[in-house]
Amino acid sequence: SAPDADVVFCSSDKTLFRIHTRNLEITSGGFPPADFILSDEYIDLTEDSSTLELMFQFVYPRPQPRLEEVTFEALIRLSEAVEKYQVYPAMQVCNLYMAKTLPNHALDILEYSLRHDYPALINRSAPFVTLATISAAWKSVSPSLLYTWLRYYDCWNSKVRAASLIAPHGHKCPNWLEYQRKIFSALGELTGIKNDESVSAVITVPHFASICCKDDANRWQKDFIEQIRDVPPFTKFM
Secondary structure, eight states: OOTTOSEEEEOTTSOEEEEOHHHHHHHBSSSOOGGGOOTTSEEEOSSOHHHHHHHHHTTSSSOOOOGGGSOHHHHHHHHHHHHHTTBHHHHHHHHHHHHHTTTTTHHHHHHHHHHTTOHHHHHHHGGGOOHHHHHHHTTTSOHHHHHHHHHHHHHHHHHHHHHHTTSOOOOOOTTHHHHHHHHHHHHHHHTTOOSHHHHHHHSOOOTTSOHHHHHHHHHHHHHHHHHHTTSOOGGGGO
């Protein structure tokens, strides 16, 4: 808060913030113009004081708050607030920090990116939304998101099934069948998380495996990744 500020905002928990309207006009598009603000009144906002404390730092030319130190709950409240009030210096910053939390909170980030039309973040977060996540939250998920995700999920599953069929056959090593069984089991649990790193982590054999097993696992891994790269991004299903 600035003592010489010309507008006062009141948070939902009754903390007052004195802000310069000139800064709001330059850095945001969601607050009323200065001509419509009465200097002897304060404006009630629905956000709590901790969220506004962070947000208003972005309307002044000063070092930005260290968002890597805030909880995800605080980050998403801030992200929604800066979108609501169009605090331009903070919007892309929040978008980037939301992306950094992946693969955690994938469904929350997907919903946020859909609400505010961030296609890159939509496609980045969607692969980490699993069936278990959707099932646990289905009552709060919008029908349109659920329908789109189910189509996306079905496409991914069909690719996984097809890619699983390219597992090497005719391997004579006595340990290969056990390695293969464990890989198939891990691939079944992988559904919904599709990227090169996740596939590489499951289509693998122990470091002490024979060279022939390692070679077949590497070949399977490479072919599998090529197959699943054909899965369209989430936005193609919208």
